[in-house]
Amino acid sequence: MILTLSHFHPLLVHLPIGILLLAFLLEIFSRKPQYHSLKPAISFSLLIATLSAMLSVLTGWLIPKEGVYDEQLVNLHFWFGISLTACLAVLSFLSRATNSRRRLYMPLFILTILLLFLTGHFGGSLTHGSDYLFPEKTEAVTLPDKIEEIQLFEQVIQPIFTQKCTSCHNPEKLKGELLLTTIEGMQKGGKSGALFNVHDPDQSLIIARIELPKTEKKHMPPKGKAQLTDDEISLLKWWIAEGGKVDQKVAEMTLTESVERILGGYLAKGKKGPTANLASVEAAKLRKIRKHGILLNPQDEEGILFEASLAYDSAITLQKLKALKQIRKHIIKLNLSFSNLNDGLAKEIESFPHIQKLELQQTRITADALSHLTGLKYLESLNLYGTALGDQALPFLAKMTALERVYLWQSHTTSEAVEAFAQAHPQLELSHQIDSDLFGEAQLKPPLFLEEKELFKDSLRVELKMNFKGVQIFYTLDGSPPDTGSARYTAPFYIRQTCEIKAIAQKAGWQTSELARQVYIRTKYEIADITLSAKPDEKYRADGPKTLTDFVKGSERFSDGGWLGYQGQHVTATLDLGEMQRISSVTVGALEDVGSYIFFPKEIAIALSKDGHSYQKIAIKNIPTASEPHPSTVSNFLLSFEETEARYLKVYIQSNLKNPAWHPAPGAPCWVFLDEVLVN
Numbered sequence: 001m002i003l004t005l006s007h008f009h010p011l012l013v014h015l016p017i018g019i020l021l022l023a024f025l026l027e028i029f030s031r032k033p034q035y036h037s038l039k040p041a042i043s044f045s046l047l048i049a050t051l052s053a054m055l056s057v058l059t060g061w062l063i064p065k066e067g068v069y070d071e072q073l074v075n076l077h078f079w080f081g082i083s084l085t086a087c088l089a090v091l092s093f094l095s096r097a098t099n100s101r102r103r104l105y106m107p108l109f110i111l112t113i114l115l116l117f118l119t120g121h122f123g124g125s126l127t128h129g130s131d132y133l134f135p136e137k138t139e140a141v142t143l144p145d146k147i148e149e150i151q152l153f154e155q156v157i158q159p160i161f162t163q164k165c166t167s168c169h170n171p172e173k174l175k176g177e178l179l180l181t182t183i184e185g186m187q188k189g190g191k192s193g194a195l196f197n198v199h200d201p202d203q204s205l206i207i208a209r210i211e212l213p214k215t216e217k218k219h220m221p222p223k224g225k226a227q228l229t230d231d232e233i234s235l236l237k238w239w240i241a242e243g244g245k246v247d248q249k250v251a252e253m254t255l256t257e258s259v260e261r262i263l264g265g266y267l268a269k270g271k272k273g274p275t276a277n278l279a280s281v282e283a284a285k286l287r288k289i290r291k292h293g294i295l296l297n298p299q300d301e302e303g304i305l306f307e308a309s310l311a312y313d314s315a316i317t318l319q320k321l322k323a324l325k326q327i328r329k330h331i332i333k334l335n336l337s338f339s340n341l342n343d344g345l346a347k348e349i350e351s352f353p354h355i356q357k358l359e360l361q362q363t364r365i366t367a368d369a370l371s372h373l374t375g376l377k378y379l380e381s382l383n384l385y386g387t388a389l390g391d392q393a394l395p396f397l398a399k400m401t402a403l404e405r406v407y408l409w410q411s412h413t414t415s416e417a418v419e420a421f422a423q424a425h426p427q428l429e430l431s432h433q434i435d436s437d438l439f440g441e442a443q444l445k446p447p448l449f450l451e452e453k454e455l456f457k458d459s460l461r462v463e464l465k466m467n468f469k470g471v472q473i474f475y476t477l478d479g480s481p482p483d484t485g486s487a488r489y490t491a492p493f494y495i496r497q498t499c500e501i502k503a504i505a506q507k508a509g510w511q512t513s514e515l516a517r518q519v520y521i522r523t524k525y526e527i528a529d530i531t532l533s534a535k536p537d538e539k540y541r542a543d544g545p546k547t548l549t550d551f552v553k554g555s556e557r558f559s560d561g562g563w564l565g566y567q568g569q570h571v572t573a574t575l576d577l578g579e580m581q582r583i584s585s586v587t588v589g590a591l592e593d594v595g596s597y598i599f600f601p602k603e604i605a606i607a608l609s610k611d612g613h614s615y616q617k618i619a620i621k622n623i624p625t626a627s628e629p630h631p632s633t634v635s636n637f638l639l640s641f642e643e644t645e646a647r648y649l650k651v652y653i654q655s656n657l658k659n660p661a662w663h664p665a666p667g668a669p670c671w672v673f674l675d676e677v678l679v680n
Contacts, residue, residue, distance in 0.1 A: 015052035019045055020088070020116055024109065046092040053085040080119040087112040147263045148251035156266065157239050160232050161186075163300070164221050183246050201240040207233070226298045231262045261404075274378065275354055278304050281327050292323045293595060295664040299332060307333035309664075311359070312629035313595030314340050314556075321348040328352045335359040337383065338631055339595075343369045354378055361385035361407070370396035383407040391417040398425065405429045444505045446516035447473045447489075454636065455523050455551055455678070462520065463492040466505055475503040479638065481515065498522045498585050498680045500638050519636035521587045523551055524680045528578030532564075533571055540565025540673065547675060548573060554675040556632045558593050565598075568657055568669030573677055575649040576612070583608065584643040585680045586619070588651060591673040593632040594663065598671040599625060603654035606639050608646035615650050625656055636676075651677055 023045035030038040061078070091112055094105045143155055150156065161180045169180040169190075176192060179185025189195045189205070197204040209220040210228055221227060228236070242253045250263065280303040286296055295309040308324055308331050310316050316339050324331070331352045337359045346369035349358070355376050360369075361383045370393050373379065379402055384393070389411045397406060398421070408418060409432060418432045450463040464473050473489035474482045479500035489503070498521045505513040527549040535541070540563055543550065547564050554562035592600045600623050607615040619639040655672040659665055 016049045016056060016084075016088070017116060017120060019049040019052065020112065023049060024113055027106075027109065043092065043095040046088065046095050050085065050088040050092045053081075053088050057081050057085055077119060077123050080115060081123075084112065084115040084119050087115060143267055145267070147255070147260060147267065148249065150250045150263060150266075152235075152239055152248060152250055152253065153246040156235060156263070160228065160236065164226055164228055164232075168222070196240045196244045198240055198243050201237040204237075204240055207237060207240070210236075226300055229299065231265065234258065235262055275305060275329070275332070278329060280304050281306070281330055285326060289323050289326060290664060291668075292320045293597070293664050294320065294324055297333075304330060305332050306330050307335065307357075309335040310339055310595070311335045312338045312631060314593055314632040315558075315596045316340055316345055318345065318348065321345065325351055329354055331355060332378075333357040336363060337361045338629075339363055341365060347372045349373060350375055352376075357381040359383045360387065363387060366390070367393035367396065374399040376400065376402075378402050381405045384411050385409045387411050389413060394418070394421045397421070397428075403428060405431075407431045443511035444471065444507060444513040446513040447475075447503045447505050449501070449503075449516065449518045451520075454519065454553060455521050455676075457523060459494050459496045460520055460522075461492050461494055462501065464489050464503055464516075471505050471507045473503055473505055475501055477501055479640075495520060496522070498524075498587060498638065498678075519587065519638050521636060521638075521676075521678050522680055523678055525577055525581055525583075527575050527677075527679070529576040530677075531574045533573075534566065534569060536564040537567055537671075540671075542675075545573070548677045549575075551676065551678075553589060554591060554634065554673070556591070556593075556634055558591055558596055558598055558632070558671075558673055563591060563673040563675055565671050565673050566653075566655065567671050568655070570655050570657075571653045571672070571674075573651040573653070575651065575677065575679065577647050577649075577679065580610065580645055580647050581679075582643050582645050583649070583679055585638060585640045586649065586651065587639070587676070587678045587680075588637045588653070589634065589674065589676040589678075590637065591632070591634050591675075592626065592630075593673075594626050594629055595632075596671075597659060597663075597665065597668060598673050599656045599659075600635065601637075601653045601672050602656045603652075604637055604639060605652040605654075606641070607650040607652070608644055609648040609650070610646055612648045615648070618644060625660055627660070628662065649679065 023042055026038045026042045026045060029035040030042065057078075087108060091105070091108050094108065143150060165180050168175040169178045169185075176190040178190030178195075179188070186195060193205055195204060195206040201207060206220070209218055210233060212219040238253075238256070238259050242248070286303075290296060293310070293313060295311075297307040297309070299305040299307055306327065310320065313320075313336075316336070325348075328351050332354050334349065334352060334355050334357070336349075338361070341360065341363040343365055346360070346363075346365050349355070350372045353376070356378050358373070358376075358379060358381070362385065365384075365387050367389050370389070373382075374396055379400055382397075382400070382403060382405070385407045386409075389408075391413050393411070393413065394417060397403065404427075406428060408430060413432065415432065418430060422428065422430050444466075447464045447466055450465055451460065453460070464475065466473060474484060474486040475489055476482045476486050477495070477499045479502065482502050482504050484506065495501075498519075500517065500519045503516045530545045530549055532545050536544075540558070542562055542564055544564075547562070552562060554560060558565070586606050588601075588604050590600050591598055602623060602625065604621045604623070605617055606619040607617045609615040619641045621637055621639050623637065653672060653674065656670055659668050659670045661667075
């Protein structure tokens, strides 16, 4: 409980700061005749500032500090905070005084403001280091002309720690009892043990923490701070494997081809590069760009270079790319994979002159798109997996002079053409097919449902297909997960009632496929009347309430006019069947397009009634919130229950209301999109 309360300190500590500064401004302006009416608000503001300061002191005192923060800084921050709170209390009293004590009011106010800045300074030093506001100038590392002469630890490894790690592991903020500003501290490790395992670098604690998913609490560096690049991680692993020594030159180590390439890049960066004169991007500009759903990951400590991601965004527009162009010179990595990117949109990529890594896999581009990329002078890595390029794309790749790695698997390029291209460009690393030694057993694709029509009146023929010989398909009709003990698919079959079919594919020497799922719905009852608890958004109202009962399914495009859209709110649909019917299931159709802030409902509940007044809940379905980006998808959520006689139904749709924390726009109002509500 105490630790939980202490977590509120970073939130509460900002309240007295803002409120006290507001009170000071009110005091200054209220002395002018036109603002005299502001005076009564000053005493109230000071009272609230005092109470919030007391809560801040209490929660700050509860924070565990041993082995985490510098004791001297903690004491200075704490006692200045106590002094500030005491002055605030006296100031609040004097603001209501009318006698001679009032003479002390303004001098004490100025003293309190001074204490506020000192307390804030020491608090900021605890969190970010004492040089956060006034950073010490560090001399740039000058590398020698030859790779062999590089002092690896001093000139490469230590600067990585300084840029990415020491803000949390320094003498003033000793997170995890780990000190990374000295060689002794690195070699000693922290409370979780030694950092390095020279016998198996991948099992080193520091590597394990760096390679944890960013959502994990123990991931290093913490989410939101500049992360280590792939090249930096590779160098760190190599240095550990070579013994983790601090006094070796590269010439004394076993140099691999990949490390030589990375260090060669370091030497090139030592010279004046195209981004050398760029200044850091203003935070306000970054916030404005992120509002378009664009994820921006800093690539350096100074906030100059960024990776921009619109991956899995099915609604990329010229407007979004135009917004990103505001920092076009700062973008060195661009991820547009699994999106609606086409040749027309791809033309805009040529406006980003400093791109080094470009991910276009699983997009709609053709070879024509590559004609706009030949002017990217610094493009080193290009992923074109799963695109419809064809062999005509290869001449464009030949014109990309800086290119080092290209991924062409399933890009409609032929093996013969790629092999000839590879021989003509031996310096280029080409990936045209999966390396079985690298990936081990390949995973089968899930079975395909050939019947696209999801609604039927009496019966429906269901056919499953695999574009691969020797594959066995197992399926279930009740929504349960299939296995080898389930029904084996041998020929098309008929269904005569609403059901959720799940299927998997299996073959010896291959990994079992992911689950294929399809809901087919028998439209048994027509709805006589339907009312909604709230009107849909004006932009996404389709044909109003009857959209949910017209037996017409919406597509995977939210803008096709077939969906009812609700932003940041729940909705309830009340259905009248016209007469008593025996009901055993309800199906609700919904759309998810996370790039457009559209999520499946969080929960769907069904209540039945015979008279339209007294309702009884009979079924609830909880739907997990998406945890990562994915392509737009439509799903029919089936709620089955014991057959019950009723005339009226209420369908409660609970929205997520806000985007989850992982989303590029966390906390922004999200949408729920609905089409068919079918009763059987």
